[in-house]
Amino acid sequence: MNANNDSIDIESVVKQVRLEIEKEHLPEEILAFEAIDPETSMLNVDNNYAFSQSVLDDRITECESVKMVDWYRDIEGNAISIFGKKLIRRLNMFLLDPLARDQTRFNDSILCVANQLCMRCEEQERRIVALQSEINELKNV
């Protein structure tokens, strides 16, 4: 970062940008938020926003990355607390290790279910497209 940055007047730059935009463009026409009726907007959400392929893909990727649950955790602190925590960790291993394995198995299964359902949906979508084209052909005959 150089010393010249001190001479930049942020306020002037903002004014300049706004003037440029005012000269170059017509104001943007955007639907007013007030046009959204809170009472009925749930319907719109259901119709238009309830499903998003990208959100689904992102979430499944996220689940894949964290499905393995490890009982072991690194320990921080001073020498005495590290010793105490290590002891507690060792004493609890017999309990935590099987729990973590069970959780990992469950996570794996649930992810498998999600992936299977996604594949089933894709298969059904392909079938719908094929049936639709058959209907169209029959209509044309």
Added chain:
Amino acid sequence: MRVIQLVPTLAGKDAIGNEITAINRILISEGFESLVFSFSVFRSVATDLNVCTNFTEADFRHDDIVIFHVATGSALSSLFYRLECTKIMIYHNITPPNYFEPYDLISARSCRFGLQQTRYLSEKPGFCFADSEWNKNDLRSMGYTCPIDVLPVVIPFDDYRIEPSPTVLNRFSNRNGTNLLFVGRIAPNKKYEDIIKVFACYKKRFDSNARLFLVGAYNSGGSYYISLLSYVAFLGVNDVYFTGSRSFDELIAYYSIADVLLCQSEHEGFCVPLIEAMLFDLPVVAYDSTAVGETLGGAGALLDTKDPLQTAAVVDRVVRDADLRAAMIQRGRARLKDFEYDTIKQTFVSKLEEFLRGCR
């Protein structure tokens, strides 16, 4: 001498929770016996806090100093009114109820109740701290005549020096494009709809790969949140992420991947995310309302318009103009010095001592 901080709800990592923890440490270092009285305690509060959740008026002594944190309506206000010990108020501001009325009548009622109570308490504290000049003026307008000093929200900078969540980094580092960010609970005064408008313009005119991250807790059945989702659908704008409340390392990851913090809020008593952005060298583009300009202190691009295209153009300039960006980052770093723990500690201790000397 006992100093009791009184707060309706104590949460581990929110602005008021952080402030209570910091004040507790300051009080202990200055030789006071420090306690926190709160009816409900959420999430992981600092382990060094001496918290009492089951208390009555009889638990307060005449020689106690009680510091009451005000941010909403609460039954503790009437308790604070009746106490006969030395009373101090820290005012964090209460959102005007009209913002909530179209969406959430319970929150609107709570805010209205809080404002009534704050007015009712105007003659009770001997001294007040306010998070900002804006909050100080708010108290004056409600009839407070006692001395009032500005004490910015204490932000524990060291807590932010942890590794960002690799899950968030991996998930969102897979493509180019500008990342816009705002952090705060999804509440109508924060004007998320205006952020979405600016983002829609920005995506259409300047960067079709841009993404908008809105990091903050929401009520999934709440009509404001549903209206926002519906608005996004009506505008047909993609890549808007309502992340919900995230863990601290995830929050830090969102700050790390962001290019600009975009604030369109219309009511802030301080606005902690502005300071957090400075901490992560993240330039801020904000609408100039309430305490926002004061907290920024010249370290960001402040606009007096809500025009989405003009705001989007300013965001674009901040993203593309390396010199402007560097200047904003530099000023942000300089501004952070005003919010350092030692600076705020010094203000708090000197004002408290001055007030207590006057009481004797």
